[in-house]
Amino acid sequence: MRVTVWNENVHETTEDDVAERYPDGIHGAVAAAVAEHHPGARVRTATLAEPEHGLSEAVLEETDVLTWWGHKAHEDVDDEVVERVQRHVLSGMGLVVLHSGHLSKIFRKLLGTTCNLNWRSAEDREVVWTVDPQHPIAEGVPHPIVIDRQEMYGEFFDIPAPDELIFISSFTGGEVFRSGCTFRRGNGRIFFFSPGDQAFPVYHHPDVRRVIANGVRWAVPTGERRSPVLRNRPAGWFE
Amino acid sequence: MRVTVWNENVHETTEDDVAERYPDGIHGAVAAAVAEHHPGARVRTATLAEPEHGLSEAVLEETDVLTWWGHKAHEDVDDEVVERVQRHVLSGMGLVVLHSGHLSKIFRKLLGTTCNLNWRSAEDREVVWTVDPQHPIAEGVPHPIVIDRQEMYGEFFDIPAPDELIFISSFTGGEVFRSGCTFRRGNGRIFFFSPGDQAFPVYHHPDVRRVIANGVRWAVPTGERRSPVLRNRPAGWFE
Amino acid sequence: MRVTVWNENVHETTEDDVAERYPDGIHGAVAAAVAEHHPGARVRTATLAEPEHGLSEAVLEETDVLTWWGHKAHEDVDDEVVERVQRHVLSGMGLVVLHSGHLSKIFRKLLGTTCNLNWRSAEDREVVWTVDPQHPIAEGVPHPIVIDRQEMYGEFFDIPAPDELIFISSFTGGEVFRSGCTFRRGNGRIFFFSPGDQAFPVYHHPDVRRVIANGVRWAVPTGERRSPVLRNRPAGWFE
């Protein structure tokens, strides 16, 4: 299992409180979560500031699952890189989109919708409920997960109806959110999981870490990587 | 539009507070909700105590949509009547299952699961959020609906993944619930809507009434009523 | 019901046999199909060669449902117009994508996948089977529809799992295809229907015309047109 953890890494490098909360960056916290649950995995990180954002053709070819965290700098992500990532997802690379990644170029490009939602950065408690208890991503996850302080994400969340709805969250303010969703696109598996924020230590929460690690495992492609093709087939081609 | 509103009518006839809350029975309140939104509809009611529970073959043949409310007396519903209702649903009759009807014989028979859930009869506030805003059942419905006092229904709710998930509710206690779901079975359309209880005046809430009326309209069959059949087809039968 | 029928109109203006088959253009045939089933509808057409391809902001604002036919000239469609159409779909405008429109920019942009498939332009017979007989788009449609000569479209068809699968086709060569699918994106309804080709008179087939007209009716938005938005919500905003 070869995992690339991508992070824009802007909050951590410009805001002291975030740097203190995530001394290795959000990418460091996410990478550690994957590694602690999958000791055999090869986990690397990549960030916005690197050449090609650390997502060259060579890196993606060697990546089974890419995780994505972005927030402030979505528009700074190069369109060419986004198209490259899309191509790899449609060819089979798994993608785990985290929290504010809902507005990333790559997520919106793969889903085709605005991915808008309601939000509030206050002191809400988020409670994450499992509605598909036998899904591999829910394995070992308590029902519910309680996150003491977290940004509120609320409906209406403008996404296509997910292929599988695994988690629904409630917030102190009374809002609800489809917080764990899967989508299959081309040969790739996509998992979106909303808990997690730069302003709260959510990526240190053991159950959040477990869900992310489960999501990564679930998104690993089976079979060879290839894009669906347009093909002219003569009559009798398969006989 | 010919609607039959079914109610076990046990709480209302044995408990003073329920009788006071619903002087015409829960069936009376639901029938009024349908009638106020669909002035041209022919709305009748039927209850457990009637012969064949008021659901004879003749009544069902003349029913486009049946609504179902039961709670204390699910086991007193005759199996033969349940099979008759199932047969009509599979032939195209619409079915709107309300609140505690989740444990009715007919709902469990059509879905195949236990339909169990978590519950609490306290003083929770229920907030009903629309996650499919263009669905005809959500038409004219505020986002969110606020119900000041209501029984809590919480996940895990043991139903098949719904064909369409329209509403998700949160409760004061932090629970969430898939409170508005559709299912297609045979030629029939089924809508489950959980808000509503004998202990609270929820069926007098204007938005709850609107959702029920929308659900009834949506469940009306199109085309002739007939059950899917097993048929031996010779080669070339359609040419 | 205000319908705009879009067509690239290239085959008809450059190939004699197509011009003979569709003397009013494919757009003319599709527009006539819609008009014959919806006598009250306001149906207009638009083509690639017009300024802004006939799809100005003003035209789209007055369009409830847009139908799309393209084949040879997908890449000539201006990206700005494509983004405009996407914005209108996400705001609620219906979209009916026909046949080779599966590779149009707008369809791929809304679905996020390659939309590739297998194909063969020979003399296959296409037989279209209904697998969701109560869907409004299947109303009045024979089971099966037989199209004597038609281009083969076969699986694997690289689309997201449709929200509803209504039609499946078989071809003489033994291939199958998910030929009638719905997708909800933002506030818009999308219907893809594959039967229809420039090389065969499929748009004169009465049942194909009925399906297209049904699809247009189904895709009409309910409620006001607006795009889902990103919104900061203070605690207690809905109380």
Next chain:
Amino acid sequence: MRVTVWNENVHETTEDDVAERYPDGIHGAVAAAVAEHHPGARVRTATLAEPEHGLSEAVLEETDVLTWWGHKAHEDVDDEVVERVQRHVLSGMGLVVLHSGHLSKIFRKLLGTTCNLNWRSAEDREVVWTVDPQHPIAEGVPHPIVIDRQEMYGEFFDIPAPDELIFISSFTGGEVFRSGCTFRRGNGRIFFFSPGDQAFPVYHHPDVRRVIANGVRWAVPTGERRSPVLRNRPAGWFE
């Protein structure tokens, strides 16, 4: 992986040609298919004629996945055994329903519909196409599978919309069929796969055998076996 292969075993014991085609019974052929792909699995068989049809409480408790083949004797299966199997499926036991098992009591009870279809026992060729190529059940399966002679099963097939549609078949006569479908019910996973018949040697086809073995592997429960329960939860129970 503990697998119980159930077969009514009536054709094989009363018709010479079937006995010759399946000298170890259809259960023998299916069990061998599972064993050849999962060498570590403990595979046992059970048939209608055994006490409790070989499906005692003890057997089911030790069964991770049950496969089901029946045709002539559906009505001879004891209702109590059917309820026991349903209870185990809802608690997490996997179920793989094969071919004419579509009309078995257990399949109809779990799905809630008639499960009727069109059929023809002639000399059709069945071609099985994969429409979800990344699904674990499609792993290693050629696209398409060609079965030279097979009973035709055609739409309309009266099942709930499957959670996942993996295979679609075409037949020489032009019919199509949703031949590989998954359904989640309670904590259990259900896979229906239609290729296979007593009158043709389909269970000796290597690709059919692979799909069945894949389906068994996919249906193995994860986590402990337990039925979803109805539970009264006080406020604050999860804090």
